[in-house]
Amino acid sequence: MRRAFSLIELLIVIAIVGILAGMLMPALSTVRALAKQAACGSHLGQLSMAAISYATDQRGLVVAYWSPSLNQHWTIHLAPYLEQTWAWYQPRNRLVKQYRCPGDGGGDNSPYLRSDAATLGYWVTYGIHQMASCYYAGAHWGKYGELTLRTVKDRGRFALFGDMNCKAWSQSINTDWATMTSFRHRGRMQSGFLDGHVGSDTPTTYGTTWWDSYNVTPAN
Numbered sequence: 001m002r003r004a005f006s007l008i009e010l011l012i013v014i015a016i017v018g019i020l021a022g023m024l025m026p027a028l029s030t031v032r033a034l035a036k037q038a039a040c041g042s043h044l045g046q047l048s049m050a051a052i053s054y055a056t057d058q059r060g061l062v063v064a065y066w067s068p069s070l071n072q073h074w075t076i077h078l079a080p081y082l083e084q085t086w087a088w089y090q091p092r093n094r095l096v097k098q099y100r101c102p103g104d105g106g107g108d109n110s111p112y113l114r115s116d117a118a119t120l121g122y123w124v125t126y127g128i129h130q131m132a133s134c135y136y137a138g139a140h141w142g143k144y145g146e147l148t149l150r151t152v153k154d155r156g157r158f159a160l161f162g163d164m165n166c167k168a169w170s171q172s173i174n175t176d177w178a179t180m181t182s183f184r185h186r187g188r189m190q191s192g193f194l195d196g197h198v199g200s201d202t203p204t205t206y207g208t209t210w211w212d213s214y215n216v217t218p219a220n
């Protein structure tokens, strides 16, 4: 005949299960974080490839934060290359998964979204490099003229998109203000480069990586 568990034995089993769960939880959260980092890398790779396709169709023009000549934002220009549609103020922009980092906390409460994201339909937590905003007439980088694949000296060292804190700054990433970027992948930010590869940086290394993107030939 089988003997029933005593209370002491039951408590010991519960304690052991609790200890095992406590050991597993950090491992599980690490796995979850790594999965989000990988998914973010996939998004950045898709954004980079979309930008390369866009440039090919636009005689080499690198997509801009906002281009007066084409009068629109990079989110509009790249959407067709991601088999998506995107327009200002549209609730369906939520469905464009490539514009959101899976590590941004999700939903409308992400700390990295603009505070007016819901009004604008701007569910975007990636930023584009400041060099790609140089189409602004008279802007700081306007002296370089239009940025094209030809004027970029090393596409493999040109970080175009990256994990961004859109709440801190809604426009573009540069090397001066680390608050613009978001080191949300276990202390690292990820970047998509103009040759299609994806990299990651710490707060210590990202400045050098993003500084390399200023290595372009002035068009005029």
Ligand SMILES: [Zn+2]
Residues within 6 Å of the ligand: 037, 040, 041, 101, 102, 103, 163, 185, 190
């Ligand atoms: Zn990310």
